[in-house]
Amino acid sequence: MTQQTQLAALGLFNAKVPRYTSYPTAPHxxxxxxxxxxxxxxxxxxxxxxxxxxxxxxxxxxxxxxxxxxxxxxxxxxxxxxxxxxxxxxxxxxxxxxxxxxxxxxxxxxxxxxxxxxxxxxxxxxxxxxxxxxxxxxxxxxxxxxxxxxxxxxxxxxxxxxxxxxxxxxxxxxxxxxxxxxxxxxxxxxxxxxxxxxxxxxxxxxxxxxxxxxxxxxxxxxxxxxxxxxxxxxxxxxxxxxxxxxxxxxxxxxxxxxxxxxxxxxxxxxxxxxxxxxxxxxxxxxxxxxxxxxxxxxxxxxxxxxxxxxxxxxxxxxxxxxxxxxxxxxxxxxxxxxxxxxxxxxxxxxxxxxxxxxxxxFTLEDRLRGRIIEEVMCTFRVDLAAVEKEFASVPVDLRSEMMRVQQKYAPFVTLSGTSLHITPEGQPLTRMIAREFDAYSMDEKGHSLAI
Ligand code: SF4
CATH class of the missing domain: 3.80.30.20 (tm_1862 like domain)
Structure with missing residues (x-):
């Protein structure tokens, strides 16, 4: 499969997702x-x-x-x-x-x-x-x-x-x-x-x-x-x-x-x-x-x-x-x-x-998810251990979420130790991957194409 076919199979060319200039996004x-x-x-x-x-x-x-x-x-x-x-x-x-x-x-x-x-x-x-x-x-x-x-x-x-x-x-x-x-x-x-x-x-x-x-x-x-x-x-x-x-x-x-x-x-x-x-x-x-x-x-x-x-x-x-x-x-x-x-x-x-x-x-969970989404959007990676340490009191099973995201977006997302990473080839998917950590419902009509 070419890279473009793989990106297409993951829905990149049809997805409408937020730009994540805030979390939660303004419609919420x-x-x-x-x-x-x-x-x-x-x-x-x-x-x-x-x-x-x-x-x-x-x-x-x-x-x-x-x-x-x-x-x-x-x-x-x-x-x-x-x-x-x-x-x-x-x-x-x-x-x-x-x-x-x-x-x-x-x-x-x-x-x-x-x-x-x-x-x-x-x-x-x-x-x-x-x-x-x-x-x-x-x-x-x-x-x-x-x-x-x-x-x-x-x-x-x-x-x-x-x-x-x-x-x-x-x-x-x-x-x-x-x-x-x-x-x-x-x-x-x-x-x-x-x-x-x-x-x-x-x-x-x-x-x-x-x-x-x-x-x-x-x-x-x-x-x-x-x-x-x-x-x-x-x-x-x-x-x-x-x-x-x-x-x-x-x-x-x-x-x-x-x-x-x-x-x-x-x-x-x-x-x-x-x-x-x-x-x-x-x-x-x-x-x-x-x-x-x-x-x-x-x-x-x-x-x-x-x-x-x-x-x-x-x-x-x-x-x-x-x-x-x-x-x-x-x-x-x-x-x-x-x-x-x-x-x-x-x-x-x-x-x-x-x-x-x-x-x-903000709830505590908003802060945690906002942090993850901002890191994904800024650096294409998240250090799970650092987030877990900072938000130890928030009852969210981040490890399962990270594994689910890695499996869904493989091979464009890798999980190494406690670090989730979007590969350079997978970067066009970044807004979609950020969306995976967004706990709020989303009306696609309010958003623009992922690419
Ligand atoms: S309508 Fe034109 S001039 Fe006004 S903010 Fe938009 S781009 Fe700028």
């Missing part, structure tokens, strides 16, 4: 966790600890058809400026609960398109955050930049505010593919924005491209990957396009009959991956690549690589606080998500209330 959050937990969990952050902050800006100038992000199109700045006022209010409410001496280790602005904020709003929001929670030494401030929606004044404002890492979504550089996914963004414009960022001292660059888009073939993914490599990004994410038009209505505009098959998706992924490796990048988890010495690469080699809502991270903080509509926070105790609809979020915060709408409080 409930309204049993709301403001009471959010407020007490913020108050329980240890004095003098470092936290990370995610700021969500749910607005874009145009709505790209491929994108499943929760965001709304705006033609002028009024709703954006008004939203920023409410964000500042939410930040003040939250910071008033934080114990003394807490510092900010990571600040990330995402969305949506934070780069559509007017320059004075960028300055005000960043200043407000810095006044409330001082930056820790070596803090990282990253922003998602849409090259179509950023100008010199905005870039100046971001640089002056202390932004030191930018994240640029590219998807694909082929103009025809860009047209059918509703996102036109030329290579020349993207290169110009990268140069402008670097001219302002912002050298750290993340970039995302997608495989599995309509009309993509080997030649187009090679061209896009090579063009991206010419920017010399520190980190790259090579994400599979998730076609879920029943959840993201805009995707109904994508020509389904032109999407590559699952087998072709694997070929596109392998082609691009090989080019990143050849260019000297190291593979990080299932879909990231980093230059040697980059924070992600160092975290992987030191066993500190983590997974959060933004994918892989070297952020060691135990607390990530999400601010803005639909933003998710992670605490030692569990997850909390703000009201998803922007109107509901605005009404709650403007009324002086906490906008937490749902979440999940």
């Amino acid at each position: 959050f409930s309204t049993g966790v709301q403001s009471r937990q959010f407020e007490s969990w913020v108050q329980a952050v240890p004095e003098g600890d470092s936290v990370s902050l995610y700021i969500h800006v749910p607005f874009c100038r145009r709505l790209c058809w491929f994108c499943a992000c929760r965001t709304q199109g705006v033609s002028n700045d009024d709703p954006v400026v008004s939203y920023i006022g409410t964000l500042k209010q939410e930040l003040s409410q939250m910071a008033a609960l934080l114990p003394a001496g807490v510092t900010l280790s990571r600040l990330h602005w995402g969305g949506g398109s934070p780069s559509i904020l007017p320059p004075d709003q960028i300055t005000e929001l960043a200043g407000h955050i810095a006044d409330l929670i001082p930056f820790a030494k070596d803090a990282e401030f990253s922003v998602e930049i849409d090259p179509n929606e950023v100008d010199d004044a905005r870039l100046d404002a971001f640089a002056a505010a202390g932004m030191n890492r930018s994240s640029i979504g590219i998807q694909d550089f082929d103009p025809e593919i860009q047209k059918v996914i509703g996102r036109e963004q030329s290579f020349e414009l993207t290169r110009e924005v990268v140069n402008k960022l670097r001219a302002r001292g912002i050298y750290s660059l993340n970039a995302d491209i997608l495989f599995g888009l309509p009309f993509q073939d080997t030649a187009s993914i090679v061209d896009t990957t090579e063009k991206l490599l010419s920017f010399e990004p520190d980190r790259v994410a090579l994400y599979g396009y998730a076609h879920v038009p029943w959840m993201a209505k805009r995707q109904a505009l994508i020509p389904e009959d032109k999407l590559p098959s699952s087998i072709e998706r694997l070929g596109l992924y392998n082609t691009s991956r090989a080019l990143f490796l050849k260019a000297g990048y190291n593979a990080i988890g299932i879909d990231h690549f980093a230059r040697p010495g980059d924070g992600l690469d160092v975290a992987l080699s030191e066993g500190r690589l983590r997974r959060n809502f933004q994918g892989y991270t070297d952020d060691g903080c135990d607390t990530l606080i999400g601010i803005g509509a639909s933003a998710i926070s992670k605490f030692r105790q569990g997850y909390v998500q703000n009201a998803s609809a922007t109107s509901a979020y605005l009404a709650l915060v403007r009324d002086g209330k906490c906008s937490a709408a749902r979440g999940h409080e």
Whole structure:
């Protein structure tokens, strides 16, 4: 049997499974966790600890058809400026609960398109955050930049505010593919924005491209990957396009009959991956690549690589606080998500209330399974003895589970002593193998293809 036939026999090309950026995954959050937990969990952050902050800006100038992000199109700045006022209010409410001496280790602005904020709003929001929670030494401030929606004044404002890492979504550089996914963004414009960022001292660059888009073939993914490599990004994410038009209505505009098959998706992924490796990048988890010495690469080699809502991270903080509509926070105790609809979020915060709408409080078994799934997703291996030692009081028969998984996915999973390992050839199965350790039921409709 060829490797592809073996992977097919295990169901790789049909399976729909979570991406496991959290455990349990967001569909399992409930309204049993709301403001009471959010407020007490913020108050329980240890004095003098470092936290990370995610700021969500749910607005874009145009709505790209491929994108499943929760965001709304705006033609002028009024709703954006008004939203920023409410964000500042939410930040003040939250910071008033934080114990003394807490510092900010990571600040990330995402969305949506934070780069559509007017320059004075960028300055005000960043200043407000810095006044409330001082930056820790070596803090990282990253922003998602849409090259179509950023100008010199905005870039100046971001640089002056202390932004030191930018994240640029590219998807694909082929103009025809860009047209059918509703996102036109030329290579020349993207290169110009990268140069402008670097001219302002912002050298750290993340970039995302997608495989599995309509009309993509080997030649187009090679061209896009090579063009991206010419920017010399520190980190790259090579994400599979998730076609879920029943959840993201805009995707109904994508020509389904032109999407590559699952087998072709694997070929596109392998082609691009090989080019990143050849260019000297190291593979990080299932879909990231980093230059040697980059924070992600160092975290992987030191066993500190983590997974959060933004994918892989070297952020060691135990607390990530999400601010803005639909933003998710992670605490030692569990997850909390703000009201998803922007109107509901605005009404709650403007009324002086906490906008937490749902979440999940961890059980001990959640922690154990979350640890196993994070290790599988980050390192393709789990040390059973270490997990058993840490969670000795949890009545779960891990050894039987590991043996069942090894037998089901042989020869792509091996069990040596107390260590379960996914072989390099089996890595496309990683999300499916992680799913084996997930104790919650799953509706396939809510998830994307495993590859
Ligand atoms: S890809 Fe970016 S600009 Fe396009 S709709 Fe999604 S968040 Fe907005």
